[in-house]
Amino acid sequence: MTDFAYKPTLTGELVVLRPVTEDDYPAMQVAMDDPDVVRFTGSRGEIGEEAARKWYRTRGEQTDRLDLAIVDKAGGEVVGEAVLNEWSPEDESCNFRILIGPADQGRGLGTEATRLIVGYGIEQLGLHRIDLGVYAFNPRAQRAYEKAGFVTEGVKRDALKWDGEWVDEIVMAVLATDWKPLPSTT
Template sequence: MVTKPILTGERIVLRPITVDDAAAMFASLSDEESMRLTGTQQTFSFEQVQQHCQRVSQADDRVDYAITLKDDPAYLGEVVLNEIDWQNRSASFRIALASETLFGKGYGTEATQLIVTFGFHTLRLHRIELEVYDFNPRAQHVYEKVGFVREGMRRDVLLWNGRYQSAIIMSILEDEYADKEMC
């Protein structure tokens, strides 16, 4: 079982997701802008969300964290390292804030920095990768600020409101992170 300690930043705390987060996670699925930015097209029942929370809390190939404020344990979103390949020391990254009202406050940047640090320092990963849709320049800027490098593009992977969108592939390697950390 992967150890999932609480990660504390300046303003936020990342704590492992539990089944108790299911209600807030389910409510976040009604935020249209969050769904657009993550490319979430399917719908989920509350029971499916509960099962997901239960499953990820016990998984060995991923770490799922709830984003909370230091002074308030309420779920603001999630940040995840998943598809962990222990042999090749790599993982995929994703983040979702629960509501558009949380955008632009720095929570996503701080959560990204905390989970990337955890990935390299604690999980001993070599590579963390992500995909971000081409219509999300704000997220692209955050990822670049943290040290992710653009690798390429998957063209026309998402059909949203009658238009195809592409996904930009980005990654950060442990030595790039170490160099960034030294600055």
């Protein structure tokens, strides 16, 4: 049975994923203030500091989602977050999203973080399906998701209007039957 109440710490070669806390807000705010991050995530509207701090402070209490901070092992800094949300217990499925600040992109941190949390979802929580949406103007993220085992399933045409232009959303998923476990490090 899936249990999102337990908040694990997952360790890879490049990153550690650990439960997010209010103390992670400053690092996350840097990432969320970046214009490219805002565009790639299709974020609209600004959340105030008090609301954002409360959000991070309450993630550990959530029993229907898993919010983990991505910590770069090389420097020990929080560089982003990896999230399993929109859980459907009946369908044994959930959504995945990830955010990494601009200074730490392109280093393989996101690919490893994705594989760690998706592996946990499939191997430990028993999820059958994990899906996501990625906007067409973010091919680098799409490649990272493919490296982590996600398969393109379709396109939601004109799903986002950004700066007056329509942008497609690419729907991707990984199924438990497709999943290739991470090699053991022991």
